[in-house]
Every structure is written in structure tokens, then in C-alpha cells.
Amino acid sequence: MSKILSTLSLLALITGVACAEGGHQLTPESNVLVGSRDGLAITNSMVMVWLATGIIVLFCQAATKKMSMIPVGFQNFAEWIIESLYNFFEGILGEHLVKRTFWFFGGTFLLILISNWLGLIPGVGTIGVQGEDGSVNYLLRGGNADINVTAAMSVVFAVLWFYWAFTENGTKGFFAHIFAPKGDFSGVMKFGMIAIFFLVGCLEIISIFIRPVALSFRLYGNVFGGEQTLESLMALGGTYFAFAPALPFMFIEVLVGLVQALVFTLLSAVFLKLICDHGDHAEDH
Amino acid sequence: MFTVLAANAFTKILNDFGVTGPLFIAQVINFIIVLFVLKKFAFGPIQAMLEQRKNRIAEGEEKLKRIETQLAESEERTTAAIEEANGTAKRLIEEAQESASAISEQKTQEAIASAQGILAKAEEAAKAERAQMVTELKQDFGRLVAATTANVTGKVLNDDDNKRINEEAVASIKG
Numbered sequence: 001m002s003k004i005l006s007t008l009s010l011l012a013l014i015t016g017v018a019c020a021e022g023g024h025q026l027t028p029e030s031n032v033l034v035g036s037r038d039g040l041a042i043t044n045s046m047v048m049v050w051l052a053t054g055i056i057v058l059f060c061q062a063a064t065k066k067m068s069m070i071p072v073g074f075q076n077f078a079e080w081i082i083e084s085l086y087n088f089f090e091g092i093l094g095e096h097l098v099k100r101t102f103w104f105f106g107g108t109f110l111l112i113l114i115s116n117w118l119g120l121i122p123g124v125g126t127i128g129v130q131g132e133d134g135s136v137n138y139l140l141r142g143g144n145a146d147i148n149v150t151a152a153m154s155v156v157f158a159v160l161w162f163y164w165a166f167t168e169n170g171t172k173g174f175f176a177h178i179f180a181p182k183g184d185f186s187g188v189m190k191f192g193m194i195a196i197f198f199l200v201g202c203l204e205i206i207s208i209f210i211r212p213v214a215l216s217f218r219l220y221g222n223v224f225g226g227e228q229t230l231e232s233l234m235a236l237g238g239t240y241f242a243f244a245p246a247l248p249f250m251f252i253e254v255l256v257g258l259v260q261a262l263v264f265t266l267l268s269a270v271f272l273k274l275i276c277d278h279g280d281h282a283e284d285h
Numbered sequence: 286m287f288t289v290l291a292a293n294a295f296t297k298i299l300n301d302f303g304v305t306g307p308l309f310i311a312q313v314i315n316f317i318i319v320l321f322v323l324k325k326f327a328f329g330p331i332q333a334m335l336e337q338r339k340n341r342i343a344e345g346e347e348k349l350k351r352i353e354t355q356l357a358e359s360e361e362r363t364t365a366a367i368e369e370a371n372g373t374a375k376r377l378i379e380e381a382q383e384s385a386s387a388i389s390e391q392k393t394q395e396a397i398a399s400a401q402g403i404l405a406k407a408e409e410a411a412k413a414e415r416a417q418m419v420t421e422l423k424q425d426f427g428r429l430v431a432a433t434t435a436n437v438t439g440k441v442l443n444d445d446d447n448k449r450i451n452e453e454a455v456a457s458i459k460g
Binding site for chain 2: 027038039040041043045046049050053056057059060061063064067069071075078079082083086102103104106107108110111146147148149151152153155156220
């Protein structure tokens, strides 16, 4: 109990002091720690992504230090996580596609999840260096609270999506997937359907290019919004009790972190499955 | 006009959210490196172990199937061998029974013949013994008759008398 109280006091001090002294709200853009915004730069969100990567790598390395055919302890836990993720994506993508793409979906899921959770640690987004103009350069920032990070993820996925779609379907198959009429029609109906499915295909093309935007803004919006909410609530608690109003929302944010990681990767997997699905018209290609 | 407005709006959105070209490209490169690192150092070893275990389980299942097939074949062979052995045993028993009954019959016949021979010999011996007894009895009877005569008459009988009386006494007995 005393440990919990001391932790809460520490949390209150860190968050409260930062808010009281700085009185700054998190801005949508990340802070550049080294370099400049218009050139090579290291931002606070970049550091958080590296931290998250480091944690995942250290965890996996520790789990696989003494690998044995019959897993025990830490190895068993790590294998359970990876295998559960693999089986989850296999359920969506199928046996063949998951073998090709698990490195992306598994990696992205864990990266988003750990980044989200790291963003909730006291000090992230609150400790910084105050500049001469009064602005605070925060040392750390939730990885996904920077749209450059989420946009990078979405764009990388979009490029990979095209690569996987073309290699799985072939060029003809890819376009047939989008524009070809589904179903068996004849006569005037056939021409009608060709016209309709061509229009549907055009909409599909627009949808394909909107997907990365939607993916990146959804993740960014939820995480950044969560951080804003926590910060606003902490401001309500005053200097020493800043933690109190925000505490229930911290638990919600833990859940949001998991859900958002799941939503991003799940939607990405579904998008890929939709274009690579050979179930309905395997005879076309 | 519309394109220019849209482009301006898009640029404004990007600026409002802090998106800049260099930062975005840096994050893309960063993300690709992160994915590579995670694949190489995080998922790689665990996935390799999972794959190895999966293969091992598959091999085990394959072996199990092979063993089951071999077991089924072995059971079939064993059943066939047992059936064959049963058939052979049955035949041997039947042959043995036939042979035993033949030997038994033969032995019975031999025993009967032997018993009949023993009986015949016994009858002959009994007959010879009876004849000898009869002879002895006759002789005893003759001597008794002669002795009785001598006592009754008070006469001393000589050898001729004894012989005659004996012969008469013996002659008077049947058989």
C-alpha cells in the first residue's frame, strides 16, 4: 500500500510540477531534439519508437537466451505471445499469406502497443527543456502521438500492400480483382454489370489511396487525443493531486493502446486479405 | 481553381499536424529499420524455434502414422500367422486323434488277443491240473479202499491184492 502511495505521489510530483511550471499543452507536432525540422532530425517521438523497439528486442533476446525445445518460463511466455499473434493473423490472412507477411503485422502490432503504453509512463510528454521563448522541448513523446510516425507506418503498409497484391495476383489478376464483375451474367445484364463494376473499381481505387490516410489519422487521433485528455484532467487536480482525475483514464488509455494496435493491424490485414482473396473468382487468375 | 484550393487545404492540414517532408521520410526510414530489427532480432529466433517445433511435431505425427500403419500390417501378419498356426494345429490334432484311435484299436485288438491267449493257456493249465488231481485222487482213493478192505477183513493184503483193489476202485469212479 505504501509503495502504491509513494508511486502515486511521485507521479503527482512529476506530472504536477511539469504542468504547473510549464503550463504547456502538448502540440500536434513533435519536438526536434537534434537537427532541424527541415533537414535531418531526431525527434522525441523517434526516440520513443527506438525505446519501444529496444524493449521488444531485449524482451525477445532475453526469452531466447537459453532456447530449449520444451519451452519454460520466459521463453514460454514469449513464444505464447508470438504464436498467439501468428495464429490471430493466420485466421485472417490464411496459412500462405501469414508466412509472407507476419514480420510486418507482428512487428507493427507490438511496436504500436509498446509505444502506446510507453506514452503513459509518467514523464513522457511532461519532462522537457524550456527554451528562451518559453516553449518546452519535451524529451519524450508518445510514438503514435506524432502523425509523422503513424503516416510512415501507413505509407510503408500501402507500398507493401501493392507489392503483396501484385505478387499474389499478377498484374492482370490485380486489376481484375478491382474492376472485373463478380458473378455470372449474360446479355444486356452483362454490359450493365461491367459498367457498374468499373465504377465500383474506380471507387475502390480512391478507397485504396484513402486507406493510409485513414489508418494514420485514426491511430494518431486516438493516441494524441488520449494524451490531451490525460493532460487536461491532470491540470484539474492542481499541483499535488494532478494524478487523481487522470487515474481512471490511465486504465482506459491502457485499453485504448491495445485496441488501437489491434485496429491498425487488423484493418491492414483485412485490406490485404481482400485483395489477395482467391475464394470467389479463382478462375479469373 | 478547385485543385489549388484542395492543395492549399491539404498543405494547411499537414502544417497544422506538424507533418514535414524530411521528418516524414525520416520516420519512414526509421520504421523500415525498426521492422528489420524486429524481424531479425525479436521474431526471428522465436519463429525459428516455433517452426522447428512445428516440423518436429509434424515429423512425430508422420512417424506415428508410419508406426500405426506398420502396427496394422504387423497385426494383419500376426493374425494370418495365428490363423495358419491354428489351422496347422487343428490338422495335426486331427491327425494325432486319427493316429491315436488307430493305435488304440490296434492295442485293444492286441490286448484282446493276448487276453484270449492267456485265457486259453489258463484253461489248458487248469485242465492239466484237474487231470493230475483226478489221477492223484484216484490213487489216494484206491489206497484208501485197499486200506479199508484190509482193516475190515483183517486180512493182510499182498501187492497183487492191493493192485487189484485199486484198479477196481478207480474203475468204479466216473471220469
